[in-house]
Amino acid sequence: MGFPVAVATYLLVRIEGKLEDLTVGIARLTEALAGMRRQEEQKQLKE
Numbered sequence: 600m601g602f603p604v605a606v607a608t609y610l611l612v613r614i615e616g617k618l619e620d621l622t623v624g625i626a627r628l629t630e631a632l633a634g635m636r637r638q639e640e641q642k643q644l645k646e
């Protein structure tokens with residue numbers, strides 16, 4: 600039972616870092632899209 604637990608722990612630790620990177624990427628994308636939306640709204644108000 601020790602080996603499967605060790606493998607599962609190893610995989611979870613590796614995946615955790617990748618999930619954190621993915622979370623940061625999604626947050627950045629959300630901010631970028633919000634900025635683009637604001638720019639479009641400002642353009643439409645000027646017209």
